[in-house]
Amino acid sequence: MDYRFSRLNQYRSMWVLVFFDLPTETRKERKAANRFRKDLLDDGFGMFQFSIYLRFCASRENAEVHIKRTKRALPKKGKVGIMQITDKQFGMIELFQGQEEAETEQPTQQLELF
Numbered sequence: 001m002d003y004r005f006s007r008l009n010q011y012r013s014m015w016v017l018v019f020f021d022l023p024t025e026t027r028k029e030r031k032a033a034n035r036f037r038k039d040l041l042d043d044g045f046g047m048f049q050f051s052i053y054l055r056f057c058a059s060r061e062n063a064e065v066h067i068k069r070t071k072r073a074l075p076k077k078g079k080v081g082i083m084q085i086t087d088k089q090f091g092m093i094e095l096f097q098g099q100e101e102a103e104t105e106q107p108t109q110q111l112e113l114f
Contacts, residue, residue: 010088014063017085018045018070019052022078032075039073056087 018040022033037053043066045053057063063084074080095102 010091011086012059013087014057014060014084015054015087015090016045016057016063016066016070017048017052017054017083018080019083020078020080021051022075022080029077032077036073036075036080040070043069060084 020036022036023029024033040053041047043055045055045066048054055066057066067082067084070080070082
């Protein structure tokens with residue numbers, strides 16, 4: 001089987017990372033920051049670190065859908081970055097817990113309905 005043309009391969013599937021630094025000085029700012037985090041979770045993102053959320057997408061087209069949703073949910077204040085990387089690139093990440101190397105979590109298999 002030629003894996004270059006496989007529906008799910010490491011070069012076609014994408015990870016979308018959203019990282020942000022949002023103000024939380026006032027109650028209104030805290031509410032906006034929490035709303036943004038909730039919107040990310042509702043859209044299938046998982047927390048990687050407190051201000052970094054990520055989501056596995058089966059294709060670039062699917063990643064674009066989630067990026068558009070994230071852009072619609074942007075709070076009025078703060079800094080937000082959105083980055084796409086291939087599954088192959090994400091697989092080369094080195095994670096550490098203190099000085100000990102940590103295991104990377106494998107993405108859960110997602111059912112694609114359309």
